[in-house]
Amino acid sequence: TNKAKQFTIPCVALAILIAATGWQFTAKENRAAKPNIILINLDDLGYGDVGAYGATALKTPNMDKIANGGIRFTNGYATSSTCTPSRFALVTGVYPWRNKDAKILPGDAPLLIDTAQMTIPKILKKAGYATGIVGKWHLGLGDGNTDWNKEIKPGPNQLGFDYSYILAATQDRVPTVYIENTRVVGLDPSDPIQVSYKENFPGEPTGKANPELLKMKWHHGHDQSITNGISRIGYMKGGAKAKWDDEEMADLFLTKAQAFITDHKSKPFFLYYAMQQPHVPRTPNPRFKGVTGLGPRGDAIAEADWCLGELLKTLEKEGILENTLVIFTSDNGPVVNDGYHDDAVEKLGNHKPAGPLRGGKYSLFEAGVRVPFITYWKGTIEPAVSDAVVCQLDLLSSLAHLAGQEAKGLDSQNYLDVFLGKSKKGRNELVIEAGSRTALRQGDFVMIPPYNGPAVNKQVNIELGNAKEYQLYNLKTDVGQQNNLAKSQPEKLKQLIAAYEQLAKG
Numbered sequence: 085t086n087k088a089k090q091f092t093i094p095c096v097a098l099a100i101l102i103a104a105t106g107w108q109f110t111a112k113e114n115r116a117a118k119p120n121i122i123l124i125n126l127d128d129l130g131y132g133d134v135g136a137y138g139a140t141a142l143k144t145p146n147m148d149k150i151a152n153g154g155i156r157f158t159n160g161y162a163t164s165s166t167c168t169p170s171r172f173a174l175v176t177g178v179y180p181w182r183n184k185d186a187k188i189l190p191g192d193a194p195l196l197i198d199t200a201q202m203t204i205p206k207i208l209k210k211a212g213y214a215t216g217i218v219g220k221w222h223l224g225l226g227d228g229n230t231d232w233n234k235e236i237k238p239g240p241n242q243l244g245f246d247y248s249y250i251l252a253a254t255q256d257r258v259p260t261v262y263i264e265n266t267r268v269v270g271l272d273p274s275d276p277i278q279v280s281y282k283e284n285f286p287g288e289p290t291g292k293a294n295p296e297l298l299k300m301k302w303h304h305g306h307d308q309s310i311t312n313g314i315s316r317i318g319y320m321k322g323g324a325k326a327k328w329d330d331e332e333m334a335d336l337f338l339t340k341a342q343a344f345i346t347d348h349k350s351k352p353f354f355l356y357y358a359m360q361q362p363h364v365p366r367t368p369n370p371r372f373k374g375v376t377g378l379g380p381r382g383d384a385i386a387e388a389d390w391c392l393g394e395l396l397k398t399l400e401k402e403g404i405l406e407n408t409l410v411i412f413t414s415d416n417g418p419v420v421n422d423g424y425h426d427d428a429v430e431k432l433g434n435h436k437p438a439g440p441l442r443g444g445k446y447s448l449f450e451a452g453v454r455v456p457f458i459t460y461w462k463g464t465i466e467p468a469v470s471d472a473v474v475c476q477l478d479l480l481s482s483l484a485h486l487a488g489q490e491a492k493g494l495d496s497q498n499y500l501d502v503f504l505g506k507s508k509k510g511r512n513e514l515v516i517e518a519g520s521r522t523a524l525r526q527g528d529f530v531m532i533p534p535y536n537g538p539a540v541n542k543q544v545n546i547e548l549g550n551a552k553e554y555q556l557y558n559l560k561t562d563v564g565q566q567n568n569l570a571k572s573q574p575e576k577l578k579q580l581i582a583a584y585e586q587l588a589k590g
């Protein structure tokens with residue numbers, strides 16, 4: 085028995101040791117397998133607005149830092165050249181043209197996404213993530229009869245976000261207030277909020293009737309209710325104390341994003357940080373006024389860059405930078421004059437917001453949908469430039485995979501290896517959208533079917549991609565879409581039309 089004891093004790097000790105180290109190993113594995121995820125989505129930031137993507141007149145040191153320290157995708161796409169459809173696809177993994185209501189929404193539109201629909205935050209929540217959104221929403225709120233003085237739902241909190249601090253639609257649309265977890269922030273019950281997209285409330289000033297009250301003049305649209313000397317789209321009455329301060333918006337969203345990180349640093353979290361810049365009205369904090377020489381549009385981008393830098397500092401300070409995947413992108417391409425006289429045109433100089441691409445926001449040409457797209461994960465992602473075609477549509481499946489979940493949106497595919505730099509084999513086919521028009525990218529080629537609309541949107545001075553004939557471009561040799569190959573490469577054209585008919589109509 086003595087011998088047996090001599091043998092048993094070290095055996096038990098060894099077993100305990102194995103169990104302990106094994107257990108530690110699994111804990112570490114789990115941690116590594118479930119990094120925090122921060123998805124940063126800017127509003128109307130162009131392919132050429134980032135230093136790492138070729139901008140020289142505009143300095144973006146923090147965007148450059150993650151672009152050069154992570155993967156800079158040169159063929160990174162939004163699904164649509166406007167906000168609502170783009171964000172719809174991002175959150176649900178479903179092509180926006182499948183939903184006829186996925187159009188630029190007014191500020192009083194009902195929630196666009198069915199609460200039964202799969203979303204990125206829902207999947208990540210299943211995997212144990214804390215989920216939050218800070219910034220621009222623009223996917224509708226409520227059931228269509230929203231009373232802004234009560235609980236405003238359904239909204240992000242019913243779609244998988246534990247926490248939300250949002251602006252309802254856009255910075256240029258009423259209501260010009262923040263909403264935190266279904267409630268308007270700072271609402272005084274004795275000054276209730278009313279919103280209408282049909283008619284003004286009697287006696288309320290508008291940009292059209294009261295230009296003397298404006299500090300920023302409207303150029304087209306944007307001539308309705310006034311907040312902070314800026315007239316907006318839509319009418320609003322009341323809520324004086326709850327109205328946001330445009331120039332403090334970036335700092336406020338940053339603070340909320342940082343607080344979310346700090347509060348959830350000990351478990352995996354997903355933060356969707358939807359910055360409002362450089363969408364109109366461009367209202368950078370006075371600290372950034374004039375820093376770029378490009379007017380408020382450039383200054384707003386400099387401000388956004390600073391916000392990114394501060395966010396990275398927070399991750400570093402909390403010791404979680406190496407356990408966090410940061411994805412940086414934009415909802416659609418750039419526009420210079422989007423409805424206000426804000427010097428963006430006058431001070432543009434040599435800066436090219438679309439870089440070498442043709443078109444811009446609202447366009448079916450590349451600049452509408454090809455956007456800055458960066459993945460950054462210190463210590464895990466090897467710095468690289470990737471020409472793989474990647475799309476925001478595929479984040480749902482890819483992030484689900486990263487979190488150990490099996491989830492497939494209707495259209496979303498798992499390209500995690502591409503997003504992490506382990507593969508350069510991206511999408512072969514992608515349907516892109518602008519308004520209700522669609523086109524197909526396949527391999528190096530893009531085919532735009534004939535459309536009747538105007539060639540140019542004169543208000544914003546952007547080529548929309550409409551033509552009476554088929555257009556076919558080889559993006560590898562002609563990124564600026566100058567040579568229509570539809571006539572000279574009929575076989576290729578046929579091939580893309582067939583694929584398009586099957587994909588975009590099937």
Ligand code: NG6
Pocket residue numbers: 127128165166167168188222254256304305306317363364416422423
């Ligand atoms: C357009 C607005 C534009 C912008 C856009 C939405 C006018 C004339 N133009 O209707 O200023 O708000 O909607 O932009 O009102 S997006 O980035 O949210 O899609």
Ligand code: CA
Pocket residue numbers: 127128166167363415416
């Ligand atoms: Ca946008």
